[in-house]
Amino acid sequence: MTLDKAAGAFALLAPYESLLLAVSGGPDSVALMLLCAQWPERASHEIAVATVDHGLRADARAEAEQVGEWARSLGFAHHLLSWEGEKPQTRIQERARAARYALLADCATSLGSGAIVTAHHADDQAETILFRLTRGSGVSGLAGMAPRSNAHGAPLLRPLLAFPKAELVEICENAGQRYFCDPSNANDAYARARLRKLMPLLAQQGLDRTALLRLGERAARAEAALASCAAAAHERALTETAPALAGFDAGALTELPLDILQRLLAREIARLAPQAQLRLDRLERAADRLSRALREKAPLRLTIADLLIESDGNNVTLRPAPPRRSA
Incomplete structure (x- = not known):
């Protein structure tokens, strides 16, 4: 069932002959790499993997190198990208994300990749909608992440938005594939980590993942109508x-x-x-x-x-x- 679901989701990737997968080493992106390795259309596409070392954790370099080994074992070329220079003291996650996409876009350009592919999933989408809701976002923001967008001039594809995180973890475990867990995901210094801990309480009041995704779908329809x-x-x-x-x-x-x-x-x-x-x-x-x-x-x-x-x-x-x- 998962492979059938992935084949449908990967129709988003089919028009691009060359793809660059953004793989951090977490279960989501590792599952993306595993699914691409089993994609029936893999042979007709040139697929490479890139991992960004932000230089923010002592273990990050070794983890990125390990991702390279996993990628090569699946037949993918791997590129390790580094965020060089002095790191900012404020808005670190926001600026690290901007640096990551800039590095990925540069790598995609140098390789001639038609698009960058990320492993954003249904839980990420619900979290994004909730985060924007707390910030008083407009209709376009409440629509959440689009399956297809743009990063520094490069097409950015998100084929896994219909996959819950638990399903992606299961893909890794069924394959006996290791993955890493980023400790910053549980760090209360970051707003998204605090929101993540509130999710069970909000779900008790009816604002669970399904409700947030439904809000996002309705906002996306409204945004499309307004844009037209x-x-x-x-x-x-x-x-x-x-x-x-x-x-x-x-x-x-x-x-x-x-x-x-x-x-x-x-x-x-x-x-x-x-x-x-x-x-x-x-x-x-x-x-x-x-x-x-x-x-x-x-x-x-x-x-x-x-x-x-x-x-x-x-x-x-x-x-x-x-x-x-x-x-």
Whole structure:
């Protein structure tokens, strides 16, 4: 049953001739490697394994090297990637995750891999949705992790989102395959570890993994509907486009619901400033200010993500903001 389920899940990987598996050595990623080794389409794909040593634990290097031995025993080339340099003292998990994806993307590029594959599973998905719920996330955040996304320009695939963690552990144990357990997963210094310990209590109140995944599925459907409406509104309102410019008819934007206007702005900001780290609260404030200015037919000039948004009552434009004057 598990192999049949995996074959269906791995349809996500089939279009990519070359794949890079991110394998940390935990049971989830080791199970991913085992399932790929048994994948009926394995022979028609070039599959390599990469392990990141973040340099944060004394045992990390030896564990990464052991993963290399396991990978090679299954016929996979292995690449050990190191996070070099001085490590940050704050937001360590967030920054380690960013460094990990950057290293994986660089490795995928150097190998010519079409996509990076991670072992995020159903428990990870439920935990992510709960974490975002506690942070007051919007609809797109509550949708959780998408099966297909992007990491530093490389396609990022998550074929195991329907697999509970217990099922992945069972795959390893049935194969007699060892794996490692990261002690940071139980460290109360990290918010996700604290949430993980709350899960049994929340489950008693009905907010279990199934309920969280159901919330994520509903949020994903709502997000898809909103995105479709925003795309149609974008097409109707767009009057001018260039690599460093977007122009819209103010009248076509005036009656848009705030959430649609917000997504329309987000789409153009992503195009004009792809490297910008756009926070939801700042986007919400910008969309609200623009919406009020349009309704009142008042001029507006604001900056967000190093872009200048201007409205004169007839047209709305987005373009790179001019350099700030030095003091």
